Amino acid sequence: xxxxxxxxxxxxxxxxxxxxxxxxxxxxxxxxxxxxxxxxxxxxxxxxxxxxxxxxxxxxxxxxxxxxxxxxxxxxxxxxxxxxxxxxxxxxxxxxxxxxxxxxxxxxxxxxxxxxxxxxxxxxxxxxxxxxxxxxxxxxxxxxxxxxxxxxxxxxxxxxxxxxxxxxxxxxxxxxxxxxxxxxxxxxxxxxxxxxxxxxxxxxxxxxxxxxxxxxxxxxxxxxxxxxxxxxxxxxxxxxxxxxxxxxxxxxxxxxxxxxxxxxxxxxxxxxxxxxxxxxxxxxxxxxxxxxxxxxxxxxxxxxxxxxxxxxxxxxxxxxxxxxxxxxxxxxxxxxxxxxxxxxxxxxxxxxxxxxxxxxxxxxxxxxxxxxxxxxxxxxxxxxxxxxxxxxxxxxxxxxxxxxxxxxxxxxxxxxxxxxxxxxxxxxxxxxxxxxxxxxxxxxxxxxxxxxxxxxxxxxxx
Numbered sequence: 499x500x501x502x503x504x505x506x507x508x509x510x511x512x513x514x515x516x517x518x519x520x521x522x523x524x525x526x527x528x529x530x531x532x533x534x535x536x537x538x539x540x541x542x543x544x545x546x547x548x549x550x551x552x553x554x555x556x557x558x559x560x561x562x563x564x565x566x567x568x569x570x571x572x573x574x575x576x577x578x579x580x581x582x583x584x585x586x587x588x589x590x591x592x593x594x595x596x597x598x599x600x601x602x603x604x605x606x607x608x609x610x611x612x613x614x615x616x617x618x619x620x621x622x623x624x625x626x627x628x629x630x631x632x633x634x635x636x637x638x639x640x641x642x643x644x645x646x647x648x649x650x651x652x653x654x655x656x657x658x659x660x661x662x663x664x665x666x667x668x669x670x671x672x673x674x675x676x677x678x679x680x681x682x683x684x685x686x687x688x689x690x691x692x693x694x695x696x697x698x699x700x701x702x703x704x705x706x707x708x709x710x711x712x713x714x715x716x717x718x719x720x721x722x723x724x725x726x727x728x729x730x731x732x733x734x735x736x737x738x739x740x741x742x743x744x745x746x747x748x749x750x751x752x753x754x755x756x757x758x759x760x761x762x763x764x765x766x767x768x769x770x771x772x773x774x775x776x777x778x779x780x781x782x783x784x785x786x787x788x789x790x791x792x793x794x795x796x797x798x799x800x801x802x803x804x805x806x807x808x809x810x811x812x813x814x815x816x817x818x819x820x821x822x823x824x825x826x827x828x829x830x831x832x833x834x835x836x837x838x839x840x841x842x843x844x845x846x847x848x849x850x851x852x853x854x855x856x857x858x859x860x861x862x863x864x865x866x867x868x869x870x871x872x873x874x875x876x877x878x879x880x881x882x883x884x885x886x887x888x889x890x891x892x893x894x895x896x897x898x899x900x901x902x903x904x905x906x907x908x909x910x911x912x913x914x915x916x917x918x919x920x921x922x923x924x925x926x927x928x929x930x931x932x933x934x935x936x937x938x939x940x941x942x943x944x945x946x947x948x949x950x951x952x953x954x955x956x957x958x959x960x
Contacts (some may be wrong), residue, residue, distance in 0.1 A: 505681035505684070505685075547644065560584075572587060579640075589647075606645070624648065624649065752786050805847040808846075811843060816838070822856075833872070840878070862888055874889075891948060894945060
């Protein structure tokens with residue numbers, strides 16, 4: 499699960515829990531508040547009825563009309579201290595409600611429509627909220643059982659629950675959306691750092707991730723990554739310099755050894771076994787010399803990325819290189835077919851592109867078979883790009899080998915064995931030169947026995 503999703507879920511869950519708790523508190527408070535108001539109202543009515551009953555009894559005359567007036571719209575019964583009924587209102591005479599000597603109110607549901615008591619209400623069943631009060635008046639004790647018809651608060655509560663639930667659902671959806679956007683905003687610097695980090699490779703170790711100037715944890719992370727890249731760049735630089743220096747130091751003694759062996763081979767009276775050993779040593783020294791030369795070339799490309807750009811004909815350059823391979827092609831009975839449609843002016847480094855042509859043709863000859871064929875083609879794409887293709891007959895290259903064929907010192911198990919010679923640096927040098935020119939290179943291998951290296955060079959933007 500992505501971090502953005504986890505942040506969204508946790509933030510939404512926290513917001514939902516806090517909102518739900520607040521809603522429950524408000525809901526419970528909303529349930530209690532109407533009953534508290536009713537209790538206060540009924541207590542006031544009970545006190546009024548007891549006071550009026552006390553005055554009536556003190557005057558020695560009971561006026562029912564006055565008591566009815568005070569109990570209008572209320573269910574009321576007044577008892578003396580012994581529980582004898584002194585007064586019952588009109589509603590009390592019509593409806594019988596149980597008296598419960600509780601310290602709190604209680605609800606008695608009925609089937610009587612509420613609009614019988616309040617004209618503006620609908621016909622939903624009414625309930626009676628009851629309270630029994632003990633009221634002392636001038637030394638007398640009265641029990642006042644008073645009730646008031648109310649709407650069905652249970653139904654109202656259910657409706658409130660539905661409203662609160664709907665509000666919770668909507669707020670949750672809004673919270674998820676807002677949390678997702680906020681999480682994206684928070685993680686935006688991380689995504690940017692991730693993208694910039696992917697762009698920093700062994701070829702582009704000089705790049706760095708810019709600070710955000712917020713002086714926060716993100717800046718600390720960027721500083722740590724940049725420090726790591728500095729150490730890596732220094733290590734890579736030291737490694738490349740070591741390879742270049744070692745190759746340079748080895749070049750002279752290997753050359754001297756090879757010249758000495760060649761000079762010794764000039765003697766006419768050498769025994770045959772000695773001559774064979776010297777020839778084997780000469781071939782080994784030639785192979786070492788080629789490895790040193792390729793290492794020097796690759797080190798120069800790694801340490802000095804500059805190009806000496808000039809405008810020249812890529813067709814003429816490639817044609818001149820093919821002439822250098824005439825003797826080798828004749829010896830191997832390999833047929834060379836070139837298809838160059840035009841001059842193909844190219845703005846690049848002439849010497850480096852010459853090395854590309856030499857390495858590609860050498861590779862095509864080295865991993866071909868006697869009587870095989872090489873096809874070279876130069877063409878211009880629809881967008882003005884230059885397309886160079888060098889294809890040769892040869893063994894099929896597996897996909898796993900194609901993915902690594904441009905790596906340094908890598909050779910395929912079957913077709914690119916030591917029997918073909920080479921040191922596994924030619925194609926690595928080609929790829930590096932193509933990259934310096936802003937181009938791309940790919941290899942294709944078909945079951946029909948053809949392997950093709952396709953180079954793509956895009957036109958330079960002024």
